[in-house]
Amino acid sequence: MLFRSSLGSFWWGFIGVIYFEYVSFIGHIELVVHRCLWTGLMLIITTTIFTKWNIFFEIMQNKNYMFALFISGFLIFINWSVWIYAIATNRIIDASFGYFIMPILSVMLGYLFFKEKLNKKRVFSILLVILSILFLIIVSIKSLPWVGLIVALSWGFYNLVRKKINVDTDVGLLIESLFILPFALLAFYLIASKGYNDFQLSDPSMMLFIYLAGPMTVIPLFLYVRGVELCGLGPTGMIFYITPTFQFLLGYFYYNEPFSITKLVSFIFIWIAVIIYLKDLHETN
Numbered sequence: 001m002l003f004r005s006s007l008g009s010f011w012w013g014f015i016g017v018i019y020f021e022y023v024s025f026i027g028h029i030e031l032v033v034h035r036c037l038w039t040g041l042m043l044i045i046t047t048t049i050f051t052k053w054n055i056f057f058e059i060m061q062n063k064n065y066m067f068a069l070f071i072s073g074f075l076i077f078i079n080w081s082v083w084i085y086a087i088a089t090n091r092i093i094d095a096s097f098g099y100f101i102m103p104i105l106s107v108m109l110g111y112l113f114f115k116e117k118l119n120k121k122r123v124f125s126i127l128l129v130i131l132s133i134l135f136l137i138i139v140s141i142k143s144l145p146w147v148g149l150i151v152a153l154s155w156g157f158y159n160l161v162r163k164k165i166n167v168d169t170d171v172g173l174l175i176e177s178l179f180i181l182p183f184a185l186l187a188f189y190l191i192a193s194k195g196y197n198d199f200q201l202s203d204p205s206m207m208l209f210i211y212l213a214g215p216m217t218v219i220p221l222f223l224y225v226r227g228v229e230l231c232g233l234g235p236t237g238m239i240f241y242i243t244p245t246f247q248f249l250l251g252y253f254y255y256n257e258p259f260s261i262t263k264l265v266s267f268i269f270i271w272i273a274v275i276i277y278l279k280d281l282h283e284t285n
Contacts, residue, residue, distance in 0.1 A: 008223030013246030038214030073176030092251030098148030099244035
């Protein structure tokens, strides 16, 4: 069953990067718009296939859930936007920084907001992440991977909100997408009205590639979440690191992104933190 989570993580870290980098020539703003639009459409289809409309309408009737999903929708929109910006502007290594620290950041946020217990190993992992960021700020603030930090923070707070309300994953994402959609359509209208859009009905091959933004978002999510449901958070938490590992390897070896000594030192801190975190995760699950 771990194969599903492994495939989902690989999809995020390798297939997704290749795809979004390939279509990034249309501009990261338009690409974000299409990701929101076609993800929402695909989730409508999956909600119909898996007959989850009753869950959808139950959530719609709960004002607290709807407000929380509006906030989480805003956070996932930031996450998608900054990640696509990173891919489109050759900052894949910086994005991988964010994915490496995501689980550790989630542990810290869980402690701060839900009073979840921390053992010494997890505290040490958090301190190493903070030390890595402080090192970059002190030595060369220009080297600070701000896109990675925003990706990690937006995802960390997104998980906090979703954990608080604990609604069905894909139905919740559908409602979030519907909240985002009006803003996405407005952005697309503004782009199209000035003739800056690349989406043309007269170009079927281009349309097909852009449509894939939906499946490229939803399929790995389904695979990973299903793996969590079947195998638990511990094993799948370890498998999650397939994502930033492939992102880093692609950024450095395939896309030839620059990687300074300063960043190397900061990444060493992060990798040590990850090793300690994974060892603790293995021992406690």
